[in-house]
Amino acid sequence: MLLRSSVLRATSRVATTRSLLLRTSPLGVTTPWISKHAGIRYNSSDATSNITDIQTQLPSIDDLTTSTIDQTSHAIGELSQHVGYLQSIGLAQTWHWPADIIQHTLEYMHVYTGLPWWGTICATTILIRLLMFPLYVKSSDTMARNTHVKPELDKLNKELMASSDMSKSQSIALQRKKLMAKNGIKNRWLAAPMIQLPLAIGFFNALRHMANHPVDGFTNQGIAWFHDLTQADPYLGLQLITAAVLISFTRLGGETGAQQFSGPMKKFFTILPLVSIPATMNLSAAVVLYFAINGSFSVLQTVVLRNKWVRKKLAIADVAKPPVGLPKEPEKGIWQSLKDNMANAKDQAEKRRIMKEKEEKMHAIVKEQRENARIKIVRKTKFHK
Incomplete structure (x- = not known):
């Protein structure tokens, strides 16, 4: 019994000594207890500061995930802050195609002004419309002069x-x-508003391709209820704004402020914007934002060009009122007007064909007369000489 108890006491002493020698460090690495206390004994002043500086707890996974997401969100949009980014991703490849020209313009505006993408789209649209304003002034003046004659x-x-x-x-x-x-009156200025058509097509294609890619920053640089420019407007707010402004500037006299639409045409331009709402409901917010800003500028331009003080300062003729007392022609519907125009064009083409045939006959007669004029009459007696 005495021998067994002494063996047990010796075993417990060995286990206690071993546990002291193999204590674990705060970071989970086993460190000899002796070497640790040796460091404290011979360098006690530094050991206290070192122990307090040791991190005793690793950051949680949630904290790491949150910080990573924050860094990623701040990084979105950084690539598009450099000129040439669009070309590097396959966009803005040329300087002669309307969509590529618009993309280059949007990129320069975005980089050098520091505007977010929604502001870039608005600013570029307004800038181009301001550059086109003199053409609309000339067109408005021409239309007004036409009303006088x-x-x-x-x-x-x-x-x-x-x-x-x-x-x-x-x-x-x-x-x-x-x-x-x-x-x-110079009718060439009447074609000035037609320049808006290739520009609108260029904006549509440029923004559609940028949203489909998508361009860096398009997903989080929207505003208000359309924060993501790559997705469709969930509330159709932009579509409703576009339809409202299109109806407004049609009622006010078109973009020149001098157009006089008939009753059927006004009805047509009232129904068309409403039909466009379901047609554009699946387009990206970037594209419909352009339509809304462009239409809003058209309404503002119409109001400005209808102002008498502005027309006087810009030397734009006033629109003549229709003469009183003359019988008015009955208004035709849209389809009837199209049929009449097609019939008139057909009659005019037939008349031109007849006139061309007459002209060709006259040219043939004149040519024959010239050839006959060169013929000389020679008497028979001259052949015997």
């Missing part, structure tokens, strides 16, 4: 359409040209 022009145009004689048609065309020159 509209009865005479309509009369000459009807005579020209009804004429099948080439000389008479040329005479009528010359009268019309003199009338327009006398009143300072």
Whole structure:
């Protein structure tokens, strides 16, 4: 019994000594207890500070995930802050295609102004419309001058359409040209608003491709209820704004402020924007934002060009009111107007064909006369000499 108890006491002493020698460090690494206390004994002043500086607890997984997400969110949009980024991802490859030109312009605006993408789209749209404003001023002036000579022009145009004689048609065309020159009308300015069509197509394609890629920053640089420019507007707010402004500037007289739409045409331009809402509901918010800003600028431009003080300062002619007392022609529907225009175009093409045939016959007669004029009459007596 004495031997067994002494063996047990010796075993317990060995186990206690071993546990003291192999204590674990705060970071989970086993460190000899003796070496640790030796460091404290011979360098006690530094050991206290070192022990307090040792991190006793690792960060949790939630903290690491949150910090990583924050760093990633701050990094979104950094790539697009450099000129040439769009070209590096396959966009803005040329300088002659409308969509590529718009993408280059958007990139320069985004980089050099520091605006977010929604502000870049708005600023670029407004800048281009401001550059086009002088063309709309010329177009508004031309339309207004046309209203002063509209009865005479309509009369000459009807005579020209009804004429099948080439000389008479040329005479009528010359009268019309003199009338327009006398009143300072240059019809080339009427085509100025048509420049808006390729620009609109360019914006549509450029923004659609940028949203589909998507461009860095498009997913979080929206505003208000459309924070993600790559997704469709969930509340159709942009579509409703676009439809409202399109109806407004049509009622006000078009983008030039001088257009006079008939009743059926006003109904058509009222229904068309409403139909466009379901047609554009799946487009990205970036594309519809352009439509909304462009339409809003059109309404503002119409209001400005209708202002008498502005028209006086810009030397724009006033729109003449229709003469009182003259019988008004009955208004035609849209489909009837299209049918009449097609019929008139067909009649005009037939008349031009007839006139061309007459002209070719006249040229043949003149050519024959010239050839006959070169023939000399030689008497028979001259052959015997």
